[in-house]
Amino acid sequence: MAAAEEGKAEGREYKDDKVLPQVRRHHLPPLPPPPYVKPHMDNELLFIICQAGSQSFIYKTSLMDLNPDLSPRLGIATPLKPHYIVPGDDHGPRHFFVSGSELYAVSFLKDGMYVLNLDTRCQHLDPLARRPVSSVDPFIMAIQVGRATLALTETxxxxxxxxxxxxxxxxxxxxxxxxxxxxxxxxxxxxGYVVVSDNSFIVCDTLTCSCLHFDLDANKWHVVMPWAPWGEYPPRDMSSYRFLNGRCVFVDGFIYTCSGKGLAAYELLYEDNCVYLDIPIYLPLSWESEMWRTERMCLDYAGKDVNSGAILFWVVQGLQMKYRDPQNKLWITAVKVEVEKTPRKSMTPVGIRHVVSATRLIDQQETMDQKEVISTRCCAVSF
Known part of the structure; x- marks a missing residue:
């Protein structure tokens, strides 16, 4: 008993005539968060285009705005103001494409084309862009393919x-x-549509979920076929896979597009003068995935990681709100897609993670209908 009392006095336990040392737990303070490391991105500026009724509102943000160290001041607290406002077109939505440092807005039916300088805030209407297009076959897309500026009609x-x-x-x-x-x-x-070379592009038809390839040198259309190795049959539901959403990105042999789970990548193959698409590789987003919807998502190419060769994308999601609010939310995320080289020398995606993200608010304009903004597909253009 004396030994036990002596052990307790010295901070030890006494059991079965043995004095055992007492274990003392020290609670260390939590480690500080890792410092923000700015990723290398070729295109750090991002222009987000929202169709609102008959008008187009264009917002500008940058990688610096998504810095988590600055998010309390530059995140939700600072709404985005329109960088450009393109007048409305009562006949339908405008079609945007980038050429050099300028963003062009093409009308659905009307002559003329708005030119927006991305280096400055200058914008003007080019009234000389005449179009011999009838009202029964309007433009559904405008695109820059190599040095050529092209537009496509419904037929x-x-x-x-x-x-x-x-x-x-x-x-x-x-x-x-x-x-x-x-x-x-x-x-x-x-x-959806995507430029796949300096002389070709691919479009996707919603009604049939089929993809069509246009060769600008030959001025010829081809149906894009499902790919299957020799001796194997393609999946029966292959048509449901070949579905592109909005303006897609082609890089390192793969077409990247937004999907219901995040991103999807389709390998593009050429053989015997035919064009093929392989089954998709899905790259699910692990953050906010339940609220993200394909029809309100858009992406653009942001560059490559100089060390690993990983591909960087901007991904933008508009938030669907069930009530009218003076401001509309946008989720802006830079994601990194890890890749590996295939036997065909293309770079297949093997994983995805987010680099940096932020929620930005859009001010409600007097002429902007909140419901129309959140239900209309936005478009992201990096620069």
């Missing part, structure tokens, strides 16, 4: 923007004489 007629000698500095949309023999003669409802 898959391709128009090239050409500069005219007379009158000086005038331009016009000139129809390309295209070969449609390899595709059905019908109208399409565009779901």
């Amino acid at each position: 898959l007629q391709v128009y090239r923007k050409a500069h005219l000698v007379c009158p000086p500095r005038s331009s016009s949309w000139v129809r390309c004489m295209t070969d449609h023999s390899q595709i059905p003669d019908r109208k399409v409802k565009l779901s």
Whole structure:
């Protein structure tokens, strides 16, 4: 008993005539969060285009705005103001494409084209962009393919923007004489599109979930076929896989698009003068995934990681709100897709993680209908 009392006095336990040392637990303070490391991105500026009724509102943000150290001051607390406001087009939505340091807005049916300088806040209307397009076959897309500026109609007629000698500095949309023999003669409802080379692009039809490839050098359309190794049959539901959403990105042999689970990547293959798409590789987002919807998502290429070769993307999601609010939310995320080289020399994606993200608010404009903004697909253009 004396030993026990002595052990307790010295901070030890006494058991079975033995004095045992007492274990003392020390609670260390939590480690500080790792310092913010700014990722290398080729395109650090981001322009987000929201169609609101007949108008287009364009917002500008940057990688610095998403710095978590600055988020209390630059995140939700600072709403984004419109960098440009493009006047409305009562006939339909405008189509945007980037060429150099300028962003162009093409009308659904009208002549003329708005030109927005991304280096400055200057914008002007080019009234000389004439278009010989009837009201029954409007433009559904405008796109920059290599050095050519192209527009597409519902019947898959391709128009090239050409500069005219007379009158000086005038331009016009000139129809390309295209070969449609390899595709059905019908109208399409565009779901997505992507430039895959300096002389070709692919569009996806919502009605059939089929993809069509256009060769600008040959002025010829082809149906994109499902890929299957020799001796194997493609999946029966392959048509449901070949679905592109909005403006997609082609990099290192794969087409990247937004999907219901996050991103999807399709390998593009060429063999015997045919174009193929492999089954998709899904890259689910682990953050806010339940509230993200494909029809309100958009992405753009942001660059490559100089050390690992991973691909960086901007991903933007508009929030669907069930009530009218003076401000609308946007989730802006920079994601990194890890890749590995395939035997075909393409770079297959193997994983995805977010680099940095923030929630930004959009001020409610007097002429902006909140319901129309959140239900209309936005478009992200990096620069």
